[in-house]
Amino acid sequence: MRRQILKGLAASALALATLPALAQETVKVGLILPMTGQQASTGRQLEAGVKAYMAQHGDKVAGKKIEVIIKDDTGVADISKRLAQELVVNDKVSVLGGFGLTPIAMAVGPVATQAKVPAVIMTAATSVIVEQSPYFVRVGRTMPQMTFPIADWAAKNGVKTAVTLVSDYAPGIDAEKFFKQRFEEAGGKVLDALRAPLASPDFAAFLQKAKDLKPDALFLFVPSGQGATLMKQVIDRDFAGSKIRVIATGDVTDDDLLNSMGDSVLGMVTSHDYSADHDSPENKAFVEIFKKVNNNMRPNMMAVAAYDGMDVIYRALTTTKGDANGQKLVDAMKGQKWMSPRGPMEIDAATREAIPPMFIRRVERKNGELYNVEFEATGPIKDPTHK
Amino acid sequence: MSMTQPTKPVNDAGARLLSGARWRWYEVLFWVAAIALFFVFGDFIPGIPTRLMLLSEIISLGLLALSIDLVLGYAGIVTLGQGAFFGLGAYVAGLMAKNGMGAFPLSDPLLGLLAAAAVSGAAGFVTSFLVLRGSDLTRLMVTLGVALILAELANQMRWLTGGADGLQGVMSSPILGIWDFDLWGHTAYVYSLVVLFVCFWLSRRIVHSTFGLSLKAIKGNALRARAIGVPVNARLVAIYTLAAAIAGIAGALLAQTTQSASPDMIAFHRSADALLILVFGGAGYLYGGLIGAVLFRVMQDVIGNITLQYWQFWLGLVLVLLVLFVRGGVIGLMEGWWNRLTRKGDAP
Structure with missing residues (x-):
């Protein structure tokens, strides 16, 4: 199986080597979120969390403009995988993110691996996901x-x-x-x-x-x-x-x-790990801006995960000084520590797993x-x- | 482009019944267009994005709708359970790819296709006897019930299927050890299109044979068909089994090209979507499912890009209007126009 991955990598690495040059000034982030169906409330919170982050921190980091592209996962794993492929191949995104349910994250894993694009897991909570691709980084939490x-x-x-x-x-x-x-x-x-x-x-x-x-x-x-x-x-x-x-x-x-x-x-x-009532200056600022840009909606744990997901992406870009190379971004995400609206957050450097406060x-x-x-x-x- | 007739028609009526077997110019045009899509959307022309993955997905969906057309459009069996065979095929192909560990020939996609067709066909054969009992409403319930049972089995047998998380570690090996599946979807599209054509050609031969004509007779009036000596039950079992095998192939295609198999491949919405697509495209033409699948997915994609949250509303509205005002689906509409254009008052 590993040999297959390597073969695929070798083939796609050649073709992909030319891609970063095309997208130098803009770094695209492709989010695959559940915008319809049973999980639609999750998608709404995630989208709102991203919006709040961009409203607070602007759309520029390390000299790059951040462009977010959102796609509806339609709740179907194979469609999500196709969307991830199209985001990588057509839109040339540097980072993937979102993923409401575990099967959807699992379906996207091989694309992240093959294209060497970091994929930030915001909501899916089954522990095993991050082990499936070396490009998975979780900012949510696990069961x-x-x-x-x-x-x-x-x-x-x-x-x-x-x-x-x-x-x-x-x-x-x-x-x-x-x-x-x-x-x-x-x-x-x-x-x-x-x-x-x-x-x-x-x-x-x-x-x-x-x-x-x-x-x-x-x-x-x-x-x-x-x-x-x-x-x-x-x-x-x-x-x-x-x-x-x-x-x-x-x-x-x-x-x-x-x-x-x-x-x-x-x-x-x-x-x-998160309550909108959490008593900290970070959370007060987050809730305030979140309500302001989202029609007075109250943020939940999904919103804060999306907010932290964007934060990790911004922090990684700052560390790499704007270099959007997939491997460098993942390496920069490992071991990041910051003060999130939920409290002190960390990405485990060894497993790429979130370590949230509880x-x-x-x-x-x-x-x-x-x-x-x-x-x-x-x-x-x-x-x-x-x- | 005319094919040799299996039996020489003995009179005008017979000739007219079997004349549908001739390949028409618009059919050739359809398949040429399908090949042309590869070059248009294959990242060969700068500025046009790659859509081959979407097209491969459409092929799989279209093939599922085609299999429903065989049982519904030709044999008149109302089914809401074709998704069960689709999902079964997906899991079989997924498990073959996973356990073959990328080693030729065990994990070869073609072998996976055959296995999926065999298992789904077997499941179709066994459940066809349930379908023989009762009339339309009963059949609807029975096929739905079988689908729900299989979906729940896939959910519960975690040791085999990975449960709700889906099957993990599906790695399709290169086709015949030569063509690997790429991120752009080149291999996936060509592979899917070839499989679609083979299945379509087979189905076409079957529905235009005397066997196919006897199915139409059963659909028209099962009692009268039995009276003129058509073995109704045996014919229905045969077509239901064949359609299940084709649905299994459609599922296997999706599992192999997306390298995943998850419970939503066997879920109720697959059957419902495919049935909707068939009605929308036009049942009883073989092409209805394919054209319906193209229009449905393209509309979903276009509307989804315009309005992320409310695409289902607009898509639903379009479908309701089409079904209300266009009898016989898109193909029926085009046929109507064509007949008016060539001033052929009534159908052949």
């Missing part, structure tokens, strides 16, 4: 990074038994696996692991089963966007009344949807709106699955 903190927190705060309920797809199964692993290492016990079909928004039967098992806590993971539906059904079943704590990763109490969930989610504890947050009402208010910082977590 274990999100689930370990809440498992630790639960074990430390009197939760002895738990039931997990996740959507039945790869990230959901990952969340279930990592929660169970970490929680049981800390002495807890997972009574049952329930999986609801991804396509069906009806969680009633699963929630009833979870309630009947009488655990100390119910751990939830659904793709961001389904959180509101799930929480409505959770509230209907009155878990609080039966002394069952409801805990989750931050996707469930997504900033984008939190306000529409109503007061019944007050007090819910989740773990994530927080335990509780839903509270602030200035008339619901926010995930951070009350405990667990510090940065390296993804444990990379060797």
Whole structure:
């Protein structure tokens, strides 16, 4: 397989060697985002995050003008791959980015490798992605990074038994696996692991089963966007009344949807790397400019990942003094450290994996709106699955 | 360009029925245009971007629509499950490429195509007996059900298919060990076009044979066809199996040219898209699926570049208007114009 890659590389390297000369003054960034379908809210946040970054930092860096080209991934992996190919071959982009879902990032991997173009992963969260191409760099976060903190927190705060309920797809199964692993290492016990079909928004039967098992806590993971539906059904079943704590990763109490969930989610504890409420000058500036250029929309974890993605690209170009050579850009991205709106961020120099800060947050009402208010910082977590 | 007839027509009616087998000038024009596209959009002319990857994708989609045309347009079987065979073919070809580890000949794309056709054809044969039972609505449900079952299997069998993340590490080896798949899509397009032509030629021979005519008779009235001695069930099983094999080849093409296989290749929207494309292009002509696929994808691409978020709205609107006002799809429309132009009042 490696021989195949090398052969392809040798062939395309020759042809590509002439490309950078054509695009000297402009550096193009091709983003493949989910702009339609189930994931459209993610795409909107990503696009808005990029817009906020460009509004704040301008479109020039290291003497180069940055041009962003956005394509709709249509939710289909093979179409995304074709779009990536066309962005590289026709638009001559120097950096690819975006990727809402894991299969889409995975499909683009071979293109990044073959064309030697860095691909910045903003949302897709399965750990294994960055290992698939040496040109992948992640600025988002991974499943274990999100689930370990809440498992630790639960074990430390009197939760002895738990039931997990996740959507039945790869990230959901990952969340279930990592929660169970970490929680049981800390002495807890997972009574049952329930999986609801991804396509069906009806969680009633699963929630009833979870309630009947009488655990100390119910751990939830659904793709961001389904959180509101799930929480409505959770509230209907009155878990609080039966002394069952409801805990989750931050996707469930997504900033984008939190306000529409109503007061019944007050007090819910989740773990994530970003809350629009994060108290830092960087975040205040980010939220302000984000709302200003995006019709007063509230940024969520997708927006901040897009913002950081652009930041990494700008920083890498500064390091290479404007040289948009793919290998040099990837090398420059490795080991970057900066102060993100979420807190201190780092790209692992060895694995090209994001090392985001992590927080335990509780839903509270602030200035008339619901926010995930951070009350405990667990510090940065390296993804444990990379060797 | 006329082909030799398989059987000598014994009377005028027979001659008229089989006369469709002759290659017409506009058919030749169609295939010449397909070859010309390679030179226009192959990055040979400065200023015109490479669109060969898009065109390869269109070929795969068009081939899937062609396979639906065989069962719907000729045999009258309403199906929403052709995507199942498409996805199955994609996974088979993907797994062959992956496990062949780039070693000739095991991971050769042509072998992958044959394997995909065989597996999908077998699946088509087995499920065809379900399709024989019941009428249109039942068939719609049964084919949809089979597709959903296969899609869920692909999602659950993570050890084999990679689950929701898709199959990882698919590496197509060079065709016959000579032509490697490049970033520009040169190999992909030529390869796809050749495969399309072979499948099309085969389908064309079949629908213009006496076998094909008996399918039309079944579509017209299954009871009467049985009364004049057409073995209805055997014919339907045969065409359904063949169409499944062709759908498998279409899926394999997509998996090989994009070097990926993921659950959305087997998802419901593939079947629905292809059916839509066929209705849009015109069912029962063989070319309907191909022309529909070209127009559908090109419109999607053009509108998508104008409005990133709302292209589905505009595309939907265009499709609704076309289906409302243009009976028989795009080909039906062109046929109508042609007949008026040449003052041929009624169809042959």
